Amino acid sequence: MSFSFNWRRKELTCNDCQLLEPEFSRALQAVIPCSRITFFPAAARKVPEKWHKSLELVLAEKELFFDQEKDAIFLPLSAGSGKPLTVAVLEQVGSVNAEELAGLHRRLSTKLIRLKQWAIEPITGLLSGHCFLARINDVISWIPETDKSSSPITLAMVEMYPRVKDAGQAALYLSKAGAYLDSLIGHIAMTCHFGCGVFGLFWDNSSHNNSLKITDMLLRWLKREDISRVHIGLSFSDNSDLVNGGLETMQEQAWEALQTARKRGPYSLCSAASLVKSQDHPLRRLPRSVTLALRRLWRKKDFFSLFTMRLEQPVNEEHFPARIITLAGPEVKLLTIDQQEAVIFIPDADAEKATEWGNNFKKRLKKAGLTCSLGLACYPFNDYRKSDIPANSRKALLHTGFYGPDSLTLFDNVSLNISGDVYYNEGNLARAVREYRKGLELDPENINLLNSLGVTLAQMNQYRRAIPLFEQVLTIDSNDFMALFNLGFALLARNETETALARFEEALKIDSRNFGLLLQLGKLYCRAGRYEEAVNVLQKGRDLVAGEQRDIGHGAVYHYLGEAWARLGQNRKAIKNLQQAVTHNPRDAGSLSLLGELYNLEKEGDEISLSLCRQAVRLDGSRWQYWLRFGKVQLNQGDAAQACKSFEHGLRVNRKKSEIWYFLGLACEKMADKRAIKMYAKAIRLDNDNQEALEALARLQVKQD
Numbered sequence: 001m002s003f004s005f006n007w008r009r010k011e012l013t014c015n016d017c018q019l020l021e022p023e024f025s026r027a028l029q030a031v032i033p034c035s036r037i038t039f040f041p042a043a044a045r046k047v048p049e050k051w052h053k054s055l056e057l058v059l060a061e062k063e064l065f066f067d068q069e070k071d072a073i074f075l076p077l078s079a080g081s082g083k084p085l086t087v088a089v090l091e092q093v094g095s096v097n098a099e100e101l102a103g104l105h106r107r108l109s110t111k112l113i114r115l116k117q118w119a120i121e122p123i124t125g126l127l128s129g130h131c132f133l134a135r136i137n138d139v140i141s142w143i144p145e146t147d148k149s150s151s152p153i154t155l156a157m158v159e160m161y162p163r164v165k166d167a168g169q170a171a172l173y174l175s176k177a178g179a180y181l182d183s184l185i186g187h188i189a190m191t192c193h194f195g196c197g198v199f200g201l202f203w204d205n206s207s208h209n210n211s212l213k214i215t216d217m218l219l220r221w222l223k224r225e226d227i228s229r230v231h232i233g234l235s236f237s238d239n240s241d242l243v244n245g246g247l248e249t250m251q252e253q254a255w256e257a258l259q260t261a262r263k264r265g266p267y268s269l270c271s272a273a274s275l276v277k278s279q280d281h282p283l284r285r286l287p288r289s290v291t292l293a294l295r296r297l298w299r300k301k302d303f304f305s306l307f308t309m310r311l312e313q314p315v316n317e318e319h320f321p322a323r324i325i326t327l328a329g330p331e332v333k334l335l336t337i338d339q340q341e342a343v344i345f346i347p348d349a350d351a352e353k354a355t356e357w358g359n360n361f362k363k364r365l366k367k368a369g370l371t372c373s374l375g376l377a378c379y380p381f382n383d384y385r386k387s388d389i390p391a392n393s394r395k396a397l398l399h400t401g402f403y404g405p406d407s408l409t410l411f412d413n414v415s416l417n418i419s420g421d422v423y424y425n426e427g428n429l430a431r432a433v434r435e436y437r438k439g440l441e442l443d444p445e446n447i448n449l450l451n452s453l454g455v456t457l458a459q460m461n462q463y464r465r466a467i468p469l470f471e472q473v474l475t476i477d478s479n480d481f482m483a484l485f486n487l488g489f490a491l492l493a494r495n496e497t498e499t500a501l502a503r504f505e506e507a508l509k510i511d512s513r514n515f516g517l518l519l520q521l522g523k524l525y526c527r528a529g530r531y532e533e534a535v536n537v538l539q540k541g542r543d544l545v546a547g548e549q550r551d552i553g554h555g556a557v558y559h560y561l562g563e564a565w566a567r568l569g570q571n572r573k574a575i576k577n578l579q580q581a582v583t584h585n586p587r588d589a590g591s592l593s594l595l596g597e598l599y600n601l602e603k604e605g606d607e608i609s610l611s612l613c614r615q616a617v618r619l620d621g622s623r624w625q626y627w628l629r630f631g632k633v634q635l636n637q638g639d640a641a642q643a644c645k646s647f648e649h650g651l652r653v654n655r656k657k658s659e660i661w662y663f664l665g666l667a668c669e670k671m672a673d674k675r676a677i678k679m680y681a682k683a684i685r686l687d688n689d690n691q692e693a694l695e696a697l698a699r700l701q702v703k704q705d
Contacts, residue, residue: 124178132192161197179587233258269427305354555584
């Protein structure tokens with residue numbers, strides 16, 4: 001394994017110029033004042049017509065060019081003395097001394113390399129924590145004070161740490177985890193590695209609910225890719241976050257949420273909003289004073305009803321409006337929570353009587369120019385205690401949100417489904433499970449509740465309990481897509497691959513346009529050697545997302561399409577798709593390895609094929625397939641000695657693969673090494689049907705005779 005800490009690398013890359021464009025722009029402007037800087041990669045196809053000739057000149061001469069007529073400097077950035085990687089165009093530079101400019105150009109390369117060392121974390125190749133936080137501060141500082149509440153930003157901390165034997169394995173794991181994280185979400189979020197397996201994600205202009213959906217989807221993808229443990233802490237900004245404390249407050253909140261997520265299981269998330277703003281939580285508890293007053297009211301009551309009400313209009317008064325207390329009437333007891341909320345205790349009233357009272361109360365409010373939503377819970381109900389009724393009433397009030405303003409909703413199983421979803425979205429899976437189970441006590445055959453409980457238990461790795469729930473849904477409705485889809489993943493987690501594949505195929509008959517399903521089917525077909533079927537479903541998945549903004553997992557479509565086409569002997573089609581996969585994730589070791597092998601087979605260049613295979617084993621040396629491909633490319637290019645070393649690396653990973661022993665024998669034969677016979681014999685012992693090894697062994701035995 002190569003040394004993982006690569007801060008000594010001195011060359012710039014084209015990727016650096018793209019990743020660090022804001023930092024490079026500031027560095028250049030500090031040396032050469034200008035109004036604007038634009039970077040054009042050397043391979044860029046679309047450039048402004050007015051700059052076309054100047055860019056061509058700079059790329060050909062590899063020298064700085066000052067176009068006085070256009071008042072612009074064309075500055076080539078290169079790795080050492082090689083061909084320029086990118087040209088920086090500095091506009092409106094004014095008067096500049098040509099000799100000074102030439103001297104500055106020579107010094108700028110060193111300055112940018114030092115900046116890269118500060119900005120890039122060495123193990124993962126992601127932004128460093130310093131650079132990441134500096135960029136977020138820049139975003140915050142550009143938001144006007146009057147507009148901060150309408151410009152929400154999200155900060156997530158993702159903890160992924162391995163169970164490994166040594167630091168080398170840890171570095172390899174973190175490098176892979178960082179690359180995969182960036183490929184999944186890097187198109188919508190800025191990513192960094194703070195260190196110790198804690199990654200940072202930042203994005204803006206996303207609501208709190210949408211941010212929760214993004215992180216939940218990310219958590220599921222990471223789990224499906226066998227990342228051993230993932231915890232996510234989420235912090236979401238509002239006006240007070242940005243004005244009072246800014247980034248430091250968000251960091252502390254995300255870190256605190258991460259500590260809570262860690263306690264919730266191997267795959268879990270927590271939103272800081274559920275911790276630091278409990279007074280705004282949709283399922284918050286009543287103030288203690290209100291709870292004590294209710295206990296006195298229901299102490300000797302065998303049955304009663306309780307409303308939680310919320311005024312729809314903003315209230316400018318200091319206290320809850322007194323006129324509403326008057327409108328409620330003397331037959332009930334109204335207890336205020338805050339300026340907009342109150343609970344209403346109705347003694348000796350069942351659900352029917354309370355509903356009638358609630359509708360009349362709303363009519364009286366309307367005459368006064370007011371509207372409210374009412375959540376109703378009654379006692380006795382099922383096995384709930386009196387002390388549970390206020391929470392049930394709050395859940396019913398949350399339920400009213402699905403019907404719009406001026407609604408009245410009675411607490412039922414749907415209310416529990418909704419409250420369970422709230423806890424699930426916050427990452428509090430244990431609370432979500434309790435809510436879903438309570439809902440199923442009221443309606444044991446509710447498909448939504450059964451699916452929700454199954455998904456939550458699966459997220460907690462409780463597959464034995466989750467699978468019967470999905471199967472129960474299918475006994476009620478055999479065409480329930482989500483039950484088939486979720487059941488497939490649960491079976492996969494228990495290594496029941498064939499049964500899982502059958503369930504996915506059933507789901508495909510119901511919905512053939514679900515991207516996640518098409519991707520998973522393509523992946524399983526590749527594993528099973530059913531490559532034509534893999535191509536069929538993966539192309540459908542690719543077409544679904546064509547032209548759309550890249551989403552989580554889209555790059556994987558191209559990886560598996562490339563693999564399937566390669567196995568079908570369609571190397572050109574495979575190369576095209578693998579190139580797309582690497583564009584999505586430049587650190588995708590599997591795509592790099594296979595692409596290197598195909599480049600070699602198609603004679604696309606010896607050096608590039610070697611470089612791709614070498615990069616793959618550096619990124620992930622734990623896969624025997626990558627070492628085998630690297631060795632095959634080296635062998636094809638006449639370097640049998642290095643090929644032997646690569647095959648031996650592959651055998652250290654897996655000694656039971658006949659193919660590696662055969663190619664090691666072939667490399668030994670090329671070097672006239674007597675070990676070749678032993679290698680071929682070992683390959684045959686592992687696989688009696690290895691025809692190539694049988695022929696090679698027979699050939700050598702004839703030579704010896």
